[in-house]
Amino acid sequence: MLRVENLSKSFGGVRATRDVSIDFPAGSLTAIIGPNGAGKTTFFNLISGHIRPDEGRVLFDGEDLVGLSSLEVVRRGMARAFQVASLFPSLTVREALAAAVTAHRRRSWQVLTRFPLAGAVRRADEIMDLLGLSQRAEVVSANLSHGDQKLLDIGFALAMEPKVLLLDEPTAGMGPEERWRMIGKVHRLWEVTGMTMIFIEHDMDIVFKIAQTIHVLKYGAVLAQGTPDEIRRNRDVIDAYLGVDHRLSETVGEA
Structure with missing residues (x-):
């Protein structure tokens, strides 16, 4: 469905994305996580045609999307809901x-x-x-409430009839209860439609709850990738992003 190969982008002397290669199988639900400045939004901008990479390919159903405008990318079947709702x-x-x-x-x-x-x-x-x-x-x-405005923005993306849906921090700015209601609706949407969904999210409880696969970025490069359980126990990810407390709390919960 969607394959990113050796994607790189620099802004001046800053390498925002460094040799990123990721596969997104058809019908998958994937999280992109990482600390602030890891290159997550730049990655979304690259694959959705908002900016052009310096190197690499974005293969969508076998076609390289690099060089196409964001509108042309939408017409190929990839839509994006943004962190700030557009109404x-x-x-x-x-x-x-x-x-x-x-x-x-x-x-x-x-x-x-x-x-x-x-x-x-x-x-x-x-x-x-x-x-x-x-x-x-x-x-x-x-x-509309903040949460419903975010849902409407997702609705605008669905109006584009996508095969792949990109969600940029769908729970940003929400309280705990509203976050869980939102992510429940996102998960139901994925289950009902069967579309490929990729989301950026900072709330690790949400990520570990619903993602099939997690890709961790650090300084623009892929630090780790795997299932939620594999990522939760990955020493590099713990040191760079999760922290030991999160791992310990999960261990206690499993005891």
């Missing part, structure tokens, strides 16, 4: 999603909100149902 603030949730669906199907970012394509409202309703937003259908987007 149509004056539209209701249903109107905003129908507008996003219409824009995608017309292959244009010029959204004619008053004249959605046939089927766009129906698709908007399907997306709201997937994300648990149906009861918010007539709420103006700007009046």
Whole structure:
């Protein structure tokens, strides 16, 4: 499905991404973690076409995406929900999603909100149902809670009909209860759709709970990769990121 080979990017004298190679099998749920400055968001920017790597390839269904614009990458089937939600603030949730669906199907970012394509409202309703937003259908987007705004941003990504969905810190800025509600909806979305999902997340309890595979970045390079149990017990990861206390708390819980 998605394979990244030897991806590297420098900004001036700073190597933000260094020779990163990762496979993302079809239908997988993968976490990208690492300390601040590890290169996680740069990695997302590279694979989604927002910036161009200095070296390496981004193979999506066998096609190298390097050199394509972010819009062209979306049209190939990779969509991204951002850390800061992007909204149509004056539209209701249903109107905003129908507008996003219409824009995608017309292959244009010029959204004619008053004249959605046939089927766009129906698709908007399907997306709201997937994300648990149906009861918010007539709420103006700007009046949504922070968590629901994040869900709407994911909805905009789903309107692009992706095969691969990138989630940049989907629980950022949320309290504990709201974080778990959000990640529960993300996990259900993955289970229902079967799409390939890749997410950046700082909350390690969430990462260890839902990720099938974890890739740890440090100074732009892959420090480790494996299952949650393998990562939790990896000495390099403990020293660089998790800390001994986290490992000990897990050990106590298993005793």
